[in-house]
Amino acid sequence: MKNINRQLRILMDMEAEEKVLPINSKDDKRKIFYTIANNHVRFYQAYIILTQG
Numbered sequence: 001m002k003n004i005n006r007q008l009r010i011l012m013d014m015e016a017e018e019k020v021l022p023i024n025s026k027d028d029k030r031k032i033f034y035t036i037a038n039n040h041v042r043f044y045q046a047y048i049i050l051t052q053g
Contacts, residue, residue, distance in 0.1 A: 008034060016041060 011017035011034075018037040025031050036042040 008017060012019065016036065016038055017034050020033050020035055022028070022031045036045060
């Protein structure tokens with residue numbers, strides 16, 4: 001679990017990932033999720049990588 005947290009922190013420092021909190025339950029840590037912040041990386045992930053594999 002520590003390794004995942006470290007890698008997420010690195011990606012967030014590079015501004016490649018962002019943490020998204022739901023509006024109605026900000027204190028609920030189970031509902032937090034991460035999304036790709038950069039649109040170019042999101043496009044590459046969704047269309048280029050998935051169509052090659």
